[in-house]
Amino acid sequence: MQDIAGRHHAHPHGEIDLVMPQGGDARFDGRPAGWVVYPPGGAHRPTVSGGFALVLYLLPQGAIEFTR
Numbered sequence: 001m002q003d004i005a006g007r008h009h010a011h012p013h014g015e016i017d018l019v020m021p022q023g024g025d026a027r028f029d030g031r032p033a034g035w036v037v038y039p040p041g042g043a044h045r046p047t048v049s050g051g052f053a054l055v056l057y058l059l060p061q062g063a064i065e066f067t068r
Contacts, residue, residue: 001028001046001048001052001053001054001055002023002026002048002051002052002053003048003049003050003051003052004047004048005045005046005047006045006046006047007045007066008043008044008045008066008067009043009044009045009046009064009065009066009067010041010042010043010064010065010067011038011039011040011041011042011043011059011063011064011065012040012041012061012063012064012065013040013059013060013061013063014037014038014039014040014042014060015037015038015042015057015058015059015060015064016035016036016037016038016057016058016060017035017036017037017038017055017056017057017058018034018035018036018055018056018058019031019032019033019034019035019036019053019054019055020033020053020054020055020056021033021051021052021053022051022052022053022054023051023052024050024051024052025050025051026048026049026050026051026052026053027048027049027050027053028046028047028048028053028055029044029046029047030047030049043067
C-alpha cells in the first residue's frame with residue numbers, strides 16, 4: 001500500500017497486522033513498523049501514509065465486515 005486509504009470495515013473477532021515499511025517514513029494508521037492489534041468489534045479505514053508499506057493482515061476466523 002502507498003499513500004492510500006482503504007474501505008472502512010469492522011473486525012467481529014479482531015485483526016492483527018504486521019506493518020513492514022518499504023520506503024519513506026511509511027506508517028499504517030499512524031503507526032510505524034511492527035504489530036498492530038485491533039480488538040474484537042474494532043473498526044477503521046486502513047491507511048498508509050508517508051511512503052510504501054507491506055501489510056500482512058490476519059483475520060481470526062476470516063471475519064471482516066465492510067461498513068461503508
